[in-house]
Amino acid sequence: MSREAEAIEALVNREYKWGFVTEIEADTVPHGLNEDTIRLISDKKREPEFMLEWRLNAYRHWLTLEQSQAEPKWANVHYPPIDYQSIAYYSAPKTKKDGPKSLDEVDPELLKTYEKLGIPLRERELLSGVAVDAVFDSVSVATTFREKLGELGIIFCSFSEAVQEHPELVKKYLGSVVPHTDNFFAALNAAVFTDGSFCYIPKGVRCPMELSTYFRINAKNTGQFERTLIIADEGSYVSYLEGCTAPMRDENQLHAAVVELIAHDDATIKYSTVQNWYPGDKEGKGGIYNFVTKRGKCLGRNSKISWTQVETGSAITWKYPSCILQGDNSVGEFYSVALTNNYQQADTGTKMIHIGKNTRSTIVSKGISAGHGQNTYRGLVKILKGATGARNFSQCDSLLLGDKCGAHTFPYLEVKNSTAQVEHEATTSKIGEDQIFYFRQRGLSMDDAISMIVNGFCKLVFRELPMEFAVEAQKLLGVSLEGSVG
Amino acid sequence: MLEVKNLQARVENNHILQGINLTVNAGEVHAIMGPNGSGKSTLAHILAGREGYEVTAGEVTYEGKDLLAMMPEQRAREGVFLAFQYPVEIAGVSNNYFLRAALNAIRKYHGMDELDAMDFLKVVREKMKMLEMDESLMNRPVNEGFSGGEKKRNEILQMAVLEPKLAILDETDSGLDIDSLRTVAEGINKLRSPERAIILVTHYQRLLSYVVPDFVHVLSDGRIVKSGGKDLAHELELKGYGWLEQGEPAKSGVSVR
Numbered sequence: 113m114s115r116e117a118e119a120i121e122a123l124v125n126r127e128y129k130w131g132f133v134t135e136i137e138a139d140t141v142p143h144g145l146n147e148d149t150i151r152l153i154s155d156k157k158r159e160p161e162f163m164l165e166w167r168l169n170a171y172r173h174w175l176t177l178e179q180s181q182a183e184p185k186w187a188n189v190h191y192p193p194i195d196y197q198s199i200a201y202y203s204a205p206k207t208k209k210d211g212p213k214s215l216d217e218v219d220p221e222l223l224k225t226y227e228k229l230g231i232p233l234r235e236r237e238l239l240s241g242v243a244v245d246a247v248f249d250s251v252s253v254a255t256t257f258r259e260k261l262g263e264l265g266i267i268f269c270s271f272s273e274a275v276q277e278h279p280e281l282v283k284k285y286l287g288s289v290v291p292h293t294d295n296f297f298a299a300l301n302a303a304v305f306t307d308g309s310f311c312y313i314p315k316g317v318r319c320p321m322e323l324s325t326y327f328r329i330n331a332k333n334t335g336q337f338e339r340t341l342i343i344a345d346e347g348s349y350v351s352y353l354e355g356c357t358a359p360m361r362d363e364n365q366l367h368a369a370v371v372e373l374i375a376h377d378d379a380t381i382k383y384s385t386v387q388n389w390y391p392g393d394k395e396g397k398g399g400i401y402n403f404v405t406k407r408g409k410c411l412g413r414n415s416k417i418s419w420t421q422v423e424t425g426s427a428i429t430w431k432y433p434s435c436i437l438q439g440d441n442s443v444g445e446f447y448s449v450a451l452t453n454n455y456q457q458a459d460t461g462t463k464m465i466h467i468g469k470n471t472r473s474t475i476v477s478k479g480i481s482a483g484h485g486q487n488t489y490r491g492l493v494k495i496l497k498g499a500t501g502a503r504n505f506s507q508c509d510s511l512l513l514g515d516k517c518g519a520h521t522f523p524y525l526e527v528k529n530s531t532a533q534v535e536h537e538a539t540t541s542k543i544g545e546d547q548i549f550y551f552r553q554r555g556l557s558m559d560d561a562i563s564m565i566v567n568g569f570c571k572l573v574f575r576e577l578p579m580e581f582a583v584e585a586q587k588l589l590g591v592s593l594e595g596s597v598g
Numbered sequence: 599m600l601e602v603k604n605l606q607a608r609v610e611n612n613h614i615l616q617g618i619n620l621t622v623n624a625g626e627v628h629a630i631m632g633p634n635g636s637g638k639s640t641l642a643h644i645l646a647g648r649e650g651y652e653v654t655a656g657e658v659t660y661e662g663k664d665l666l667a668m669m670p671e672q673r674a675r676e677g678v679f680l681a682f683q684y685p686v687e688i689a690g691v692s693n694n695y696f697l698r699a700a701l702n703a704i705r706k707y708h709g710m711d712e713l714d715a716m717d718f719l720k721v722v723r724e725k726m727k728m729l730e731m732d733e734s735l736m737n738r739p740v741n742e743g744f745s746g747g748e749k750k751r752n753e754i755l756q757m758a759v760l761e762p763k764l765a766i767l768d769e770t771d772s773g774l775d776i777d778s779l780r781t782v783a784e785g786i787n788k789l790r791s792p793e794r795a796i797i798l799v800t801h802y803q804r805l806l807s808y809v810v811p812d813f814v815h816v817l818s819d820g821r822i823v824k825s826g827g828k829d830l831a832h833e834l835e836l837k838g839y840g841w842l843e844q845g846e847p848a849k850s851g852v853s854v855r
Contacts, residue, residue, distance in 0.1 A: 551696075555701075571691075
């Protein structure tokens, strides 16, 4: 093996540092899925009747999909059939009361867990400027800065609380972007989702801090099914971040989330993800199945939704954060870095649906494959008849580290309006010995060379991330910080 | 400074260098000339530590140390610089960041403080002026979208900033128009110093009209077949490489392209 190859291997085979398990007594429902399971979840959350109905409706639809074997098979990923009856659909740390009201009531073990993950939940220890909702298995354990945000009329809380305290908003928007009929996993999520984050930014308010949710899977043999709903009212702005980790286990665990974003007139939502679920071991054993439906609707004129994702974890990733560009002049963006190593598989991309006039979208996808990793970009740009003057620019680049990995690109274009302009660029490159030698001849080590090359490759995406996340993302890729990020 | 003794090297079964002997002292400029395929670039690459060559015999001493035992980055930090014939493009890494990282890696190796962005800018600005380079090039990705002339100037800029003891310039004149050639040559001349040795690897004599060498060596079929002063280059220009090969002991398979 050449020295380059060894250095690449050392870089991509870092240990998974977030793989510990928190020993905590949990209230876990028996595994298996039927209407009783759903009633139990709904009951535990003391949900109003409309929620239970909504869930049961979704469940009945999912059953028809399951019976007709409609689990999606078109993605370029391979895994044994999932036994949906072997999963426990609800697991929550035991608490004395229903839901903590303040951090003092949160189990110290949980606070320690988040500290260990680098997400301190005590506000005085927090990075100022970031409010966190911490979701542990099936429940939100704490949400910080709620009062401060409340003064501006911003609602930032767990989904469960939103159902109790703002049922009218939940009822109005839940499923309005991703209906339960959308796909197999969206139907499953609608039936059994347990928690997630809810956020509402009122008219004309610019949210003064980053809102974030940190998802942690801890319990064994459970699935995490969370749901996030963000509504940006007219003229408002919000930047939202999510991060996630899980213990190292030999069994695969299912994570099937749904995220819905709604942007009204002149509103902007920026949604950033650093996905670091346990990817499985070197032989491909274990890891999270990350089957996620994320979609935003630019409902109003001049609205904007921007997705940025850095996908480094999960055994299998299946996700396509998308934008429905309904309002005239609305803008959709998708910036993605996806790294697959060892036996990881990723099939990820976006859909940009242009409905309104003069709608614009930008897609920048950077796939990095190492080991036996398989990395697929799959994207759809759809320009409907009424979308006069629509424009799209797509750029999909793949970088191969080593000779056993793969990169695949499936761009789909459907253009029904002749005034539309659609551009697509794609490249595939191997990290070159020439490049590495050039760095070394200038006095830089091989590790620095590879880091700088990979970092340079991802730069267009990293610069879209908020500063703290950009640093985190670069660390995840084992790359050093390039001065111009931020 | 540099002592090459009976250096022999091959790529697979192709014996490219067949016993090179060369001594270079501080302050000297040596030109290594020869037809394509004579082994000029191979010699430059082996001195810089590029992988893919097998040294089968001989030794190279640099400042009293075994050069061939060092990793490429160590050679660079010890002051060996190679200006590439085909400078490599690196997407997304700014020229400024790249060069500062390189300079700091070398400074760190010598126990010096690393330069911050401001101090570095001062150093670079001055050198760019000397090479008549547009400052905007510093904010662009390394060599990406650079013209041929800009790439070669960028190599000389790196040399000016990194201040090597031994600079090996591999076909730095190739692909340059006459104005660029003159600017690049002036840059090289300004970098001549009693402490620095320069090896110019070139096919043509034209660079040597601007950068006048102290010694000229002619390489053919992996050996230095003739050495002399600056006049040797002119003679070669007039008579062509064939002139030397005719005078040599008969050897098969020599082709002059």
